[in-house]
Amino acid sequence: MNVFNHFTRILHHVIGDLVAAGDLPEGLDLGPVAVEPPRDPAHGDIATNAALVLARPAGQNPRAIAQMIAAALEARDELSEVTVAGPGFINMRLTQDFLRARVPEILTAGTAYGDSAMGRGERVNVEYVSANPTGPMHVGHCRGAVFGDALAALLEKAGYEVLREYYINDAGAQVDVLARSAYLRYREALGEDIGEIPEGLYPGDYLKPVGEHLRDEFGDGLRDKPEEEWLPVVRNIAVHEMMRLIKGDLQALGITHDVFFSERTLHETGRVEAALDHLKGKGLLYTGVLEPPKGKKPEDWEPRPQLLFKATEFGDDVDRPVQKSDGSWTYFAADVAYHWDKIERGYKHLIDVLGADHGGYVKRMQAAVKALSGGAADLDVKICQLVKLYRGGEPYKMSKRAGSFVTLRDVVDEVGKDVVRFIMLTRKNDAPLDFDFARVTEQSRDNPVFYVQYAHARAASVMRKAAGAFPGADFSDKALAGADLSALDAADEMALIRTLAGWPRLVESAAAAHEPHRVAFYLYDLAHEFHALWNRGNDDPSLRFLIEEDEATTRARLALTRAVATVIASGLMVLGVEPVDELN
């Protein structure tokens, strides 16, 4: 149950009754009415601004409205206290029984606790990673990869039907470069001395196996052919091999996509022309001359008529070219076709996860989606800022030219997938992130992954001890869900339950905002509360979870412990991190 949605419905009923009784006017907009936890817990468990936002449209004093609403709410037996505070806030306090009832709810639901129907099964297309198929993934890619994957899982938890998609940029000049680089490795595999890899080609060793693969398949059959003949063949194989590499890298991070969409197929099947025709049919394509950007005029700039999309009609700053001077389509044109394809597949909600260098791309793509769908589809573009690498506080230098860039695989091998995933989500996506190898492998308290894992492991530890202390007792979740919880009454125990009860709301708000990092922060806070409760037992043994001479109290506390572990596991599942029962 989302407690806040529950009381939103109750509040709407109360207001409806007041309208029916003539105490409030009809036609009030309840949209701005918020039911949320007060910032200061001393104010209660639930607060609403209803009286404040209704005062003006109702033409009444906010405190007077608040009094009427509060009087009606006092009849609810979930609430132990209803007060009007300040300018007209209504503060509510939940009864202990209502809060305690969340514990069996969690134990019964298991990690499905927090699942929401908010998405109503609506389909969402999430495109992420989409790294160029020219080599293994490097660290720069892994933030977007983890972010997209966690966002997809979060949306699923919130009740959406999610498709995870990867766009393969296999049509541009860079895959021709890849092909030439692979061809060189092919000649090398045939025994030729190729010397230094020329400037402009990819120098990495990862192309050597591709060269050997080509040799094994074709012998020397490609060696004396002209480039126009071997290039398409080599390119296809090289791209395929690079995608195998990338998929392996992604798997190391625990990421799988449902659809790998090839840019090349858009060109080969005429989908680009079709999409542009579609725009042309709406009168949104024209031939025109663009102004050069002021202050940063390219040397070789010359005014040139070109085919433009009227992006300015949909909020962009300038109209955008879809055709290059040699007649081929721009990357944008293909992307227009790609997004049109998504729309035609029935997706009304599109999300693109892109790197920071694509920031300037957002408006034109949103304009295109608006134009293509006639406003029926929306596109949210999540920009992931750069990850700066450190080792022990020192910036970690990378040289792409020397081929010494850090691969995603290096990072995962060194610190583990769970650490990489969690750390990538400890910043908002649009804030830069520092990643320090030394710190995240240290397993110290400033490493949030281990902090959260430790809480989960401690919970598991208590359960192990309990089984030994009470031989024959049934401490299964099913049994604990039926436990008498009246022993749970301390302020910090109730506070912990409140936090647990906030998980469904957090799922919904994080999903609505497309912000999976909120899950990571929530788990950190939850772990902190649990650690604090745990340590209370160090000062006062009667407050420990296991009281050997009091099974009833023990059962109640174990139920709470399992509820904490369950919600942590539920959250970690969204982040794609394995909960552990022991640390080392």
Added chain:
RNA sequence: GCGCCCGUAGCUCAGCUGGAUAGAGCGACGGCCUCCUAAGCCGUAGGUCGCAGGUUCAAAUCCUGCCGGGCGCGCCA
């Protein structure tokens, strides 16, 4: 020059889409292990929420203008 993002404690960052007295970690200082994992907990210190206006019952949050940083700006993807 234009667009987008960012600016919150010494450092790294949250702040629940406008709520009440702005929070956490690190760093500093001081406490807590014969006892469920001290990889933990508790306390102290630290703030003109970049600056100035505006919107309203209420602004770190929304609007405008500046200041500072990042990314981008036709034939790279």
